[in-house]
Amino acid sequence: MNTADKLGRGLLIVFEGLDRAGKSTQCARLVNDLEKRGEKVKHVRFPDRTTPIGKMIDNYLRGESQQEDHVIHLLFSANRWELAATIKAEIAAGTTVIVDRYYYSGCVYSTAKGNPDMDLAWCRHPDEGLPRPDICLFLDLSAAEAAKRGGWGEERYEKKEFQDRVRKLFGTMRESADKDDFVVIDAGKSEEEVADSIKSEVEKVAASLAASKKPLGRVQPW
Ligand code: Z5A
Ligand code: MG
Numbered sequence: 001m002n003t004a005d006k007l008g009r010g011l012l013i014v015f016e017g018l019d020r021a022g023k024s025t026q027c028a029r030l031v032n033d034l035e036k037r038g039e040k041v042k043h044v045r046f047p048d049r050t051t052p053i054g055k056m057i058d059n060y061l062r063g064e065s066q067q068e069d070h071v072i073h074l075l076f077s078a079n080r081w082e083l084a085a086t087i088k089a090e091i092a093a094g095t096t097v098i099v100d101r102y103y104y105s106g107c108v109y110s111t112a113k114g115n116p117d118m119d120l121a122w123c124r125h126p127d128e129g130l131p132r133p134d135i136c137l138f139l140d141l142s143a144a145e146a147a148k149r150g151g152w153g154e155e156r157y158e159k160k161e162f163q164d165r166v167r168k169l170f171g172t173m174r175e176s177a178d179k180d181d182f183v184v185i186d187a188g189k190s191e192e193e194v195a196d197s198i199k200s201e202v203e204k205v206a207a208s209l210a211a212s213k214k215p216l217g218r219v220q221p222w
Helices: 003-007 023-036 052-061 069-092 103-111 120-127 143-148 160-174 191-212
Strands: 012-017 041-045 096-100 135-140 182-186
Touching: 003 191, 012 023, 012 103, 023 041, 023 096, 023 135, 023 191, 041 069, 052 069, 069 096, 069 103, 069 120, 103 120, 103 160, 120 160, 135 191, 143 160, 160 182, 182 191
Parallel strands: 012 096, 012 135, 041 096, 135 182
Antiparallel strands: none
16 A cells, blocks of 8 residues: 555655755655655655746856845745645645755755844745645765765855855754754765665654644744
8 A cells, every 4th residue: 555545645755955965866766766666756856947936046046147135035935835736736636745955945045144134033934834844854964975975066055164054054943943844864875875764764754644644734933
């Protein structure tokens, strides 16, 4: 029996972590693994650079346009709201949705800019009410291990000092309002070992939700 039959809906699974942590690699592996087991799966990534808002975000990240800090923050959030109804409908129809970065990234990357008007609580407001993940798999990788996986790319936030602030802020989020969502995975192990840890965490959450028949939640106010 698959997850949808036991739970009456699909799961919302999110991957988070710093650059190079292996989020996209592990998303693809999990999608593949669940499909092989006969689950219906949809893979989503944020930012979704294909929508009109996503194209503005893409230009900004590649340094081809400028945006005021609040404005780009709200565009990232709007990019999630664009897909929120589709995600809810897919989950209600029994599809498991796997998301590569979500509002946790939205909060920490904007806060890391150090704009005094934009603390974590302010940054989280526009995302309140979005579908709440059943589990957020946080791929944890040290700065030294990340550096071994190749230098930072050319995009706007790919600088060591900025990434150090992001790392700290992710730590704050993992200990505050959203702490029950997070499971920390040691992303410094081999791809296979990381995939095995992820599989076991997903099985655990699927079994516990099947027992409780918990409906999909909403991101609550901080
Ligand atoms: N951002 C934001 O500001 N606000 C928001 O609301 C959102 C995002 C949603 C673009 O994100 C930027 O947008 C991002 C946050 C900001 N800025 N930064 N910096 P993105 O998702 O498009 O970009 P990305 O995800 O930068 O990071 P990435 O480089 O794609 O990392 P990853 O997906 O975590 O890693 P990967 O591609 O799977 O793997 C990286 C390399 O490591 C690759 O060569 C793999 O083969 C290798 N790898 C993977 N796993 C392993 C293991 N286990 N061992 C060894 N090597 C490995
Ligand atoms: Mg990626």
